[in-house]
Amino acid sequence: MDNKFPGKDISIDDIKTKFPLVAKKNKDHKSKFTISNVEFGGNTLPIFAGPNMVETEDLIMDVAKNVKSLGAHFLRGGAFKPLTFPYRNKKYTETREEGIKWLGLAKEKYNIPIITEVMEEKYIPLVSDVADILQIGSRNMQNYPLITACAKTQKPIMLKRHYGASLRDWLGAAEYILVEGNEKVILCERGVSVPHTHRATSRFLLDLQVVPAAQELTHLPIVIDPSHATFWRAWVRSMSLAGIAAGADGVMLEVHPDPENSAVDPLQPIDFKEFGSLVNDMDKLAKILFKKTILNNKIIK
Ligand code: PEP
Ligand code: MN
Secondary structure, eight states: OOOBOTTOSOBHHHHHHHOTTTBOSSTTOOOOEEETTEEESSSBOOEEEEOSBOOOHHHHHHHHHHHHHHTOSEEEOBSSOOOSSSOOOGGGOOOHHHHHHHHHHHHHHHTOOEEEEOOSGGGHHHHHHHOSEEEEOGGGTTOHHHHHHHHHTTOOEEEEOOTTOOHHHHHHHHHHHHTTTOOOEEEEEOOEEOOGGGTTTOSEEOOTTHHHHHHHHBOSOEEEOHHHHHOOGGGHHHHHHHHHHTTOSEEEEEBOSSGGGOSSOTTSOBOHHHHHHHHHHHHHHHHHHHSOBSOOTTOOO
16 A cells, blocks of 8 residues: 555655654554543534634623534633734724633533633633633644643643644644643644635635545544634535535534624624534434434433
């Protein structure tokens, strides 16, 4: 078997040598772990859902209640946000410590685990107090001191792919987590930068091909984020279903009760109705193709 990829930038032998902890030990090697009773790499297809930003306490409570009842396993939302430009009006202001507190209240009231981004080492203790999964954002994918400090907490980590990073760079960053003895690592593909020929349709392009590519090289689960990738809610459904068909181990979705008025990126979130309908369709597809399920008995209405 030729173990070199067509691009020849990366091979299984190269990964095994340079990133031994990330590399698959054999063809069937796949990480299996649980985070807050949710199974990764098993029969469940975990869904992460919530607003882009934790805007207000009311918003996060409303979203937690609704996405949980519709099948989400984790509540997402950033209190610390890496926004593309530094200017803020009141609406765009990060909620930071307060936002983390509200996530904690939502977690307690609706019994839903939390994933949220950590941007600076000094906030790791604060964020870790509430987060069940620490999210390393795209922009920090190669911030090795931050990654190492997060890894040392032994909290589960989601490592989002930088939109300009190769699969090799991404797996190398994941190795920085595993080398700290932290094995609960989830990769998240969130769209890559596109050449100018494609810019009329997309800011980013969901790299579906990286799903089977990553799965050939690593045992770590790989989740897709079609909301950030498409930047356009009308395409979130088709790309989510395509991602599941491609074998993704989970899906992250931006969900907002009033998407057009989302404080950040109002073009990308879907509303509760669409989320519920999409979850049903994703569940059907995952069952047919992989005997996996999203909707299980743990859901409380
Ligand atoms: C996010 O998920 O809130 C986010 C900022 O995503 P990314 O780091 O992929 O841009
Ligand atoms: Mn965003």
